[in-house]
Amino acid sequence: MGVCQGLQAEHVDRVDDALLHLAHESPNVFTEELKFPMYVVPLQTFMHMTAVQPFEVLMQEEALVRYEPHMGDAIFVSHQWAGQNHPDPDFRQLRVLQGALENMMRSSMEIPGPALAFVILGERRCFHSSELMASALFIWYDYFCCPQLETKPSNEATSDLQNAVDSIPGYVYRAKFFFVLAPVVQHASDGTLIGKKAWKTRGWCRVERVAREFQDDPRIVYVDSPEIQTLMEPFESMLAPPGEGVFSVASDKERVLKLMRSMLQTHLCSLLQTADLYPYRFLLNRYRTHLEAFCVQVAAASTRANVLAPVEPSGSAAESASLVSLLVPFLRENGFRDVWRREFGWTPVCFAALRGDPSILEALLHLRADVNEEVTQSDEEHHIHAHNTLLHVCAQFGNNDGLKLLIDHKADINARGDKTGCTPLHRAGIGDNPEGVILLLRAGCDPYLREKLADQNVLYPAWIWGSQRAVQVMLEHIPGLDISCLLHFGILGGSNTGESVAKLIAAGADINEQFRFLPDRWDPVFALLAAFFRKFHGSKLSFIISNFYGSTPLAISLLTSSLEAASYLIEAGADVNIRNACGLLPIELAAATSAPSYMVQRLKEKAAHGKPTQNIAGVALETVCISF
Incomplete structure (x- = not known):
């Protein structure tokens, strides 16, 4: 109790005065005078x-x-x-x-x-x-x-x-x-x-x-x-x-490291100046991730030196002092009033999970933060949903030291309370976190639980977001996963192209598989797709939706104008003579969706000659000329 009182009353104000001063005094890398004219x-x-x-x-x-x-x-x-x-x-x-x-x-x-x-x-x-x-x-x-x-x-x-x-x-x-x-x-x-x-x-x-x-x-x-x-x-x-x-x-x-530091510092200071606390906290606690790939030591987002001492288990007084010295900088930098208060749907321990510093996360758990604490407000921009747990956050954002700590503290490894029904394993896939996938599998999670939106296994969300490393690990370590129509969904997601398509084909995906679905399972998905195409494609809606059924991955890529995927599928040997349920060939879909002339030309050659000598890259170079 003494530790908590000390954190609330003695050490923590809204935002550290030093940080507020820094925000007003720091140069703005975006607005400062250019070093070379624009x-x-x-x-x-x-x-x-x-x-x-x-x-x-x-x-x-x-x-x-x-x-x-x-x-x-x-x-x-x-x-x-x-x-x-x-x-x-x-x-x-x-x-x-x-x-x-x-x-x-x-x-x-x-x-x-x-x-x-x-x-x-x-x-x-x-x-x-x-x-x-x-x-x-x-x-x-x-x-x-x-x-x-x-x-x-x-x-x-x-x-x-x-x-x-x-x-x-x-x-x-x-x-x-x-x-x-x-x-x-x-x-x-x-x-x-x-x-x-x-x-x-x-x-x-x-x-x-x-x-x-x-x-x-x-x-x-x-x-x-x-x-x-x-x-x-x-x-x-x-x-x-x-x-x-x-x-x-x-x-x-x-x-680049120098530029990144300047941009991050400038943006953090800008958010502080406008008291925009949620995006400030989100960026502050992702600061390390932005820079750690440069192989540098990142002590803290501010310019102040923070020495974070480990929690000492011996003696309550020593332990209390250690917890205070560890958590006060974290609380001050984030502008938290105490260790439990929830703002914007997030408690301090949720941001600690996002930060990825296991010492801070462990200190909060020591103060009896809930190991299964949930975010209660969705942040769609960052693909975070209400009722995601700390384990979901660590898994999705690659904070694997935090993930190990939460698993050791008996966090629910199969939690799936959010609207999508995604488990932490699904989230590790979405975040392209192969190490997180392995950690969760070793901890005994159920890899066959299905998400709720389309009732699909863990491969589908990962594939839709183009998370190739996570997909590869799942294919290697989870036997018996269904990959039917996975190519189609990756193309719909817009994140998968040549290399990833090739890997999935090598794993057994059928390059010419025709899209099939159970109406009761897919009706909600297609209702949302219909809303999308109605808004952005107007009169093309009925044509696009009606042509999904029976379409191959190549046909889907043409329907959705995924040109890079279409290019690779053609060169990988996709059959251009398969008609969909409406009786249309890929070349007819290409013409109906205003595909570029090089794509239409390539499909014609493929249909007429089977194996034309010129590859699609060469044809692509002859893109239609523009006259003014």
Whole structure:
């Protein structure tokens, strides 16, 4: 009792005064003066381009302007380079962007996220193409707008380029829109297909994504083709911290670490200044995860030094003092009044589970926090539902030391109280946490419990979210799991493409399986899918829904405009001559859903010749030309 009284009365105020002072005094990496000016290309100039020229050439041609917000709105374009020394050697990616902008500005449309995200998470924000027409538009694209090493003396170029790179958070802040340019194209150097999935793996692309997500408007538009655009779901980024991304230059990790620290500190301080406590606490307790992939020691989110002593079991007085010294920094940084009070549906021990520091979690359990404590308010953005337990949180967010501790304290390993009926094992799959999967299996959880939404096993939620590592471990350690129609659902989720499709086929999935379902089981899912397509596809609703039944994975990918998956399925040998229950072939579905011309052409070749000589990457490079 003395420990608890000490925590409430003597040590804890709302938020540590030192942190509040820090929030008002710290520099803002987004709004501070840019180290290198933000140059942009006016929209009309961009739309008439037919080749990619570097910054220096565009400056000489006076094609660039120095951007100021009063001039109009800027689009920040994030992309993966399609060549070793050139971002877009044949202008194929940027031709797609030209076509997409032309289509979006020609007619008003709503751009949604993936269909199954709508089903699982409910209605999310969408992007209205009419927003692009409110003001003059400008394009920020790294090769256009940052100095390039090849055309300047090395000493000067390094300085300017470094300053431009350091200014990326400021460029993202000043841009009203954020587009990811990720069409399916062939990499010029190694011949591999790149697209949305490849973009997600790049370290610098992940940094740009984080910078966007820390803005007031965090929406990110994927540009897959001139006809097809989607919104990125926020939860996707939780599975892909920048430190785990791919960097062509190893030393870039140090620069990225510096940027990440600055952005995290700035955003935390901004949330403190506005007293936005729930997102502040959420980010504060995910701070370690953002940085630990860089292999650095992260003591605390604040700049103060916190020495967290372990709990000493000997002697009540010593133990009480140790608990206080351990928990006071945690409570102060989070602005908790005591160790039990619930705010925003979360108690301190829930945030401790999110934080992943087992010493803090153990100290709270020592003070008799409930090992099966639940979150009581859903956070759909982060895929957290009311009645998720501490074990669900640790499993989903990869806090495996905390997971071990909770298991040792006899937490319910089969808890499934939330609306989806997901167990901690399901959540470990969703969070792509293979170690967590193994820990729960070793602890004796029931791996055959099914979630409630579609009455499916643990593979399905993991697969839908593209959690390849967790799926692989489940396939290896849980015998007898049904994988029927799993390809279909992965494509519907929008997170699985070539590599993951290949692995599932290798595990025994039928590449030509036709979609079947029991009406009483799937009616709720299809009702939600119908709501999604009615809102975002209008008159196409009846066509899309009616064509699900009997469709192969290839047909589903065409119906849902999952171009990267369709590309890989064709090259993996999918049969293009299987008709669905409505009697339609994949090529007819492609035409009806406005698939790009290269896709239609490839399907024609496959149907006519069986094994055409040219692969889909080569055909994709001949994307329809845009005229202005």
